Amino acid sequence: MTENLRVAVIGAGRMGIDHIQRLHRRIHGAKVAAVVDIDQDRARAAVADVPGAIALTDGQAALDHPDVNAVLIATPGFLHEEILHAALEKDIPILCEKPLTPDADSAWRVVQAEEKLGRQRIQVGFMRRYDAEYAQLGELIRSGELGELLVLHHQHRNPNTPPGFTNEMLINDSVVHEFDAVRFFTGEEITSVQVRLGKPTRNAPAGQHDPQHVLLETSSGVLADVEIYVNAQYGYEVATQASFEQGVVSIGNDSGPYVRTQGRWGGKVTPGFVERFAAAYDVEIQAWVDAALEGRIGGPSAWDGYATAACCEAGVEAQKTGAKVPVRLNEKPALYS
Ligand SMILES: NC(=O)C1=CN([C@@H]2O[C@H](COP(=O)(O)OP(=O)(O)OC[C@H]3O[C@@H](n4cnc5c(N)ncnc54)[C@H](O)[C@@H]3O)[C@@H](O)[C@H]2O)C=CC1
Numbered sequence: 001m002t003e004n005l006r007v008a009v010i011g012a013g014r015m016g017i018d019h020i021q022r023l024h025r026r027i028h029g030a031k032v033a034a035v036v037d038i039d040q041d042r043a044r045a046a047v048a049d050v051p052g053a054i055a056l057t058d059g060q061a062a063l064d065h066p067d068v069n070a071v072l073i074a075t076p077g078f079l080h081e082e083i084l085h086a087a088l089e090k091d092i093p094i095l096c097e098k099p100l101t102p103d104a105d106s107a108w109r110v111v112q113a114e115e116k117l118g119r120q121r122i123q124v125g126f127m128r129r130y131d132a133e134y135a136q137l138g139e140l141i142r143s144g145e146l147g148e149l150l151v152l153h154h155q156h157r158n159p160n161t162p163p164g165f166t167n168e169m170l171i172n173d174s175v176v177h178e179f180d181a182v183r184f185f186t187g188e189e190i191t192s193v194q195v196r197l198g199k200p201t202r203n204a205p206a207g208q209h210d211p212q213h214v215l216l217e218t219s220s221g222v223l224a225d226v227e228i229y230v231n232a233q234y235g236y237e238v239a240t241q242a243s244f245e246q247g248v249v250s251i252g253n254d255s256g257p258y259v260r261t262q263g264r265w266g267g268k269v270t271p272g273f274v275e276r277f278a279a280a281y282d283v284e285i286q287a288w289v290d291a292a293l294e295g296r297i298g299g300p301s302a303w304d305g306y307a308t309a310a311c312c313e314a315g316v317e318a319q320k321t322g323a324k325v326p327v328r329l330n331e332k333p334a335l336y337s
Pocket residue numbers: 010011012013014015016036037038039042057059073074075076077079097098099125126127173273277
């Protein structure tokens with residue numbers, strides 16, 4: 001493919017709007033051809049400053065449109081499966097925001113559909129792999145410079161949650177990023193998940209137990225833990241500390257201007273993921289476009305989406321029992337090896 005990607009963005013909410021603007025303003029080799037939202041006003045507002053883009057309310061109509069040759073899916077996760085199958089039918093490049101789908105069975109159906117197609121078409125929106133520090137830590141681990149990686153500690157804090165954010169979503173929507181990060185860092189599958197519920201904050205909405213402590217292990221025995229705390233109030237913070245045989249590496253702690261003034265010192269905490277990962281989303285989407293223009297797909301695959309969905313399923317079960325729940329995975333198809 002030598003022409004520009006002409007992308008239909010499905011879902012014009014928080015992430016959709018952000019991706020429309022980056023595709024329009026910063027990404028090379030692609031343009032927004034259509035924006036789809038079930039809420040027509042949102043779709044129209046999203047294309048208002050994007051010349052040439054049309055506003056639609058139906059995803060299939062966008063995929064059928066002659067001016068569309070790629071799709072970026074940014075609807076809520078429970079809606080991904082249907083549009084993924086429709087886009088695979090069209091055999092076009094697909095960027096699907098995480099999670100691929102919310103459960104392992106539906107994710108496996110997507111993997112099987114891609115396998116049937118015979119080539120990879122789906123990149124899943126695990127943008128942390130494209131964050132400069134995450135990428136550097138990944139390289140450091142693979143280089144073996146500090147010896148074997150032994151333990152990963154993660155903090156994942158959001159200031160608050162949008163309406164309808166359930167207790168399960170702490171795992172399915174938030175910790176799914178750490179499931180991918182651990183698999184990315186170690187190159188191994190996660191074999192078990194345990195969730196511990198301690199003293200909850202009074203700032204969580206009814207039905208949410210927040211924070212939670214998630215414990216994982218990988219096939220070679222690397223241990224990882226995640227503090228998921230989604231009503232932390234003070235800002236957005238995502239950080240990892242890695243313990244090796246020969247040292248410790250920390251990433252993700254806030255950087256930026258360090259100010260001393262009026263008897264105080266310090267900097268600012270980023271308010272949300274849009275700001276914290278702005279550069280990573282740019283790199284992620286540019287990588288998708290560049291690969292698609294070469295007829296390839298790179299980055300986190302449908303298999304990664306499936307494997308993390310299986311971890312989420314184990315995590316949601318573990319939330320209820322506190323037990324260490326094994327992660328059950330089907331055999332990896334050759335397409336992803
Ligand atoms: N990579 C990341 O850091 C982040 C990823 N996400 C992911 O992005 C996706 C979207 O999340 P948000 O933007 O936060 O959701 P949102 O709720 O802000 O936006 C979703 C949009 O989809 C529209 N929509 C609902 N049903 C539709 C349908 N059938 N057809 C077309 N449009 C429909 C809604 O009207 C809304 O405008 C989710 O998969 C979420 O997990 C969200 C936040 C950060």
